[in-house]
Amino acid sequence: MxxxxxxxxxxxxxxxxxxxxxxxxxxxxxxxxxxxxxxxxxxxxxxxxxxxxxxxxxxxxxxxxxxxxxxxxxxxxxxxxxxxxxxxxxxxxxxxxYPTQEYPITPKEHGVAFLMDYRHLWLRSKRQNAIMRVRHELIMAIRDYFDINGFTNLDAPIFTPNACEGTTNLFEVGYFDTKAYLTQSGQLYMEAGAAALGKVYCFGPTFRAEKSKTRRHLTEFWMIEPEVAFIDLDGDMDLMEDFVCYIVKRVLEKCRRELEILERDVTALEKIKKPFPRLTYDEAYARLKELGSDFEYGTDFGGDDETMLTQSFEVPIMVHRWPREIKAFYMKRDPKDPTKAMGVDMLAPEGYGEIIGGGQREDDYEELLKQIDKEGLPHEPFEWYLDLRRYGTFTHSGFGLGLERTLAWITGIKHVREAIPFPRMMERLSP
RNA sequence: UCCCCAGUAGCUCAGCGGCAGAGCGGGUGGCUGUUAACCACUAGGUCCGCGGUUCAAUCCCGUGCUGGGGAGCCA
The missing domain is CATH 2.40.50.140 (Nucleic acid-binding proteins)
Structure with missing residues (x-):
């Protein structure tokens, strides 16, 4: 039969x-x-x-x-x-x-810690099944988007010799008779890729040794990082907006049943259409003050600030031109205001917070060197990166999208630990 | 690293300074096409560890461990 x-x-x-x-x-x-x-x-x-x-x-x-x-x-x-x-x-x-022992997960309710201990069995349940199917569709949509738009997939290494944004949050591993770190971003390599292939992206796991115990943090998560030659900050924002609309639309088209199982309010997702509001950091600051936040100028947003700021919008918002001091060394200085960096964050609606961080890269050799020195970073590991400014430097921009945060938002689940098959968190390394 | 909360049956939890409880799951029996089915009976416990207070501690105090939520940091 x-x-x-x-x-x-x-x-x-x-x-x-x-x-x-x-x-x-x-x-x-x-x-x-x-x-x-x-x-x-x-x-x-x-x-x-x-x-x-x-x-x-x-x-x-x-x-x-x-x-x-x-x-x-x-x-x-x-x-x-x-x-x-x-x-x-x-x-x-x-x-x-026949099972040799009683199956631990019954159709009734269980606590998170218990379910996480049995993650390998929990994946069999209806809800977890639905989440993993949406994850799959999201990955397919991401790859299709870049494929349709002429990008080349160029994966970055996972072992890296140097830090992208300082070493405090890096996992150190032994590498023969020296040390290596697990990558926290493929971005610097993508900049080399953009000069070689024009439009590139990498998609792989990244690692952050942040001691964060919140619903938005994993120590191992997947990131999509496109990098494009000859686009500036505005072009970068056009790209991320178009990209996010595409992937949301694809999930809506292909995963109706799964979203229903997850009891996701799809009308909220149907509203995700261009254009997304673009606020400068200064405008966002003014808005937060109007809304009664005690947010301090010159700092990064806290979780509450993000929620407050996104509440009045039905689509993601993009906050750009941040104070230089709180952004990474590779961000380009705003020519119109030297105190600002040409970075942009995309904040998802419904309190899901930052799903994208990106910006225009510093393409001036001297400026970049100044920034490296300011951060107290050694020159030697960045020589290859500086070469990109020596041999035909070019305007370029890119961004990184966190897969699990994006999936958590699209599926409406409250914690990113359910958005990855086997989550790695500060307090969890197994199963 | 810091702040808050929790730890009692396999699971989810209630409880109380003086005999350890419920629902679900397991077992047994019943049952009308059932939808996290239902009904009856039944087995099941180091009340997280250590120390203290007390005639008596699962309960109060201290401490440790584990987990959860959040802050900072970030995607």
Missing amino acids: AHVWIADIGKHVGEEVTLKGWLYNKRSSKKLVFLQLRDGTGIVQCVVFRPDLGDEIYDICDKMPQETSLSLTGTVSKDDRSEIGYELQVKKVEIAA
Whole structure:
């Protein structure tokens, strides 16, 4: 009998098929057992009718523990009483393997710590399944966007000899008889890539040894970092705005069912259209003051400030031209106001905070060197980076988008730890 | 690193200075096509560790550990 995936069951109404999967839940009465079968592509109710299958099979089904792996052969029928519109009328039951112990995750509620300890099993649940599917679609959308727009994927190394923005937040690893660090950004390499290939992006894991215990932080997360030659800050903002609209639209088109499972308010996502408001840091500051924040000029926004600032908008906002002192050394100085850096942050609506950080890069050799010295960074590790300014320096800009924060926003989940299969956090290294 | 909160059955939690509780899950039985099904019965405990106060501590105090939320920092 042909093996059919539950996702495709609608194409086989009236046919006899075999489903293979795990027992998600069951209910029974004297004559019937309802087996909820899960195969990773969906869940379907399979009906075991005692008079047809006999007492022995009925008893096996009636006593079957959660997460037993099995094959069920039977006829697919259309049924409005089923959640997905179809059922399997079972004719044959084949147990592949019984659990050797009681499955720890029951259909009832559990605490976060418990579920995180069983992350490898938690991924089997409906909600986690839906999140991982949206993650997949988001990744596909990101790659498609850059592919359609003529970018070349150019991945950055994970072992790096030097810090991008200082070493305090880097994970140090042994590298033969010397030290290396796990990358916290591929950006500097992407700048080299932009000079080689014009439009490039990298997409990979990044590592930050920040001792942050908040809903927005992971020590290992995935970042998409495009870098483009010959675009300035305005061009950069055009790009990030267009990009974010595209990926949100794609998820809306392809993941309706998943968003429904996650009870995401899709009307909020449908409003994500260009243009996004662009505020200078000074304008954002004035606005925060109007709203009654005690925010101090010259500092970065706190979580509350971000929430306050984004509350009056239905789309992400872009805050640009930040005080130089709080931005990284590679950001270009604003020619019109030397106290500002040409950086931009995109803040997601609904309190999800910063999802993008980017900007125009310093392309003047002397200026860049000054900034490196100001930060007290050694010259030697940045010689190759300075070469980019020596050999035909060029206007260029880029940004980094945090995959998990973006996914948390799109799916409406409250914590980024559910936005990655196996999260790494300050207090968690396993499973 | 700092601030706040929590730790009691496999899970989620209630509780009280004096005999350890519920719901779910497990087991047994029943049951009407059930939708986190339902009903009955049943098993299940180092009340996080250590020290202190007390006639008596799961409860109060101190301390440690673990986890959660947040700050700073960031995507």
